[in-house]
Amino acid sequence: MATITKRGNSYRIKVSCGYDIHGKQVIQSKTWKPADGMSAKQIEKELQRQVVLFEEECMHGNVVATVKFEEFARQWFKDYAEKKLKTQTVRGYHYLEPRIYKALGHLRLDKITPRHVQKFVNELCEMKCGNNSEKKLSAKTVKLHLSLVSTIFDYAIKMQMIKDNPCKNVTLPSPEKRERNIYTVEE
Numbered sequence: 001m002a003t004i005t006k007r008g009n010s011y012r013i014k015v016s017c018g019y020d021i022h023g024k025q026v027i028q029s030k031t032w033k034p035a036d037g038m039s040a041k042q043i044e045k046e047l048q049r050q051v052v053l054f055e056e057e058c059m060h061g062n063v064v065a066t067v068k069f070e071e072f073a074r075q076w077f078k079d080y081a082e083k084k085l086k087t088q089t090v091r092g093y094h095y096l097e098p099r100i101y102k103a104l105g106h107l108r109l110d111k112i113t114p115r116h117v118q119k120f121v122n123e124l125c126e127m128k129c130g131n132n133s134e135k136k137l138s139a140k141t142v143k144l145h146l147s148l149v150s151t152i153f154d155y156a157i158k159m160q161m162i163k164d165n166p167c168k169n170v171t172l173p174s175p176e177k178r179e180r181n182i183y184t185v186e187e
Helices: 040-059 069-084 085-104 114-126 139-158
Strands: 002-008 010-019 025-032
Touching: 002 040, 002 139, 010 040, 025 069, 069 139, 085 114, 085 139, 114 139
Parallel strands: none
Antiparallel strands: 002 010, 010 025
């Protein structure tokens, strides 16, 4: 059963989608704004149609939850990584978490774009590692961060929470060429 609330010149539609595993009611909401020039009767008819469509979306699980990236990533660690991956891999991933959460954790999972991820990668390339203010993060470390974020997004796709992985369109910067010290015959 849907609840409709008029808010200015728009309507908020709320639908109960059952209960979660903790017994808490799951409520999804959607805002619908009628087109300019619609009569009161047309608005009422279209509003009822929007309610029916939204209820069907909720019933079939097609409504994207408003989950923050950090919340979903922590769930991924608990449900997938700690059960399927080796302990050393999970430990390495936990080391990368703070930088990832600082950049992307506050964003909704479904609202993260390739632009957000590209900005994160670019910031990592400029970031200094640890207490050594001279040395930047290596290209391999930047790639590891992107790989972890991409893996989490792939899992979100598998769980049907998002449609596309925003990491797929991100460009990694080329690693800086370092001059190698080669021994001479005398050395």
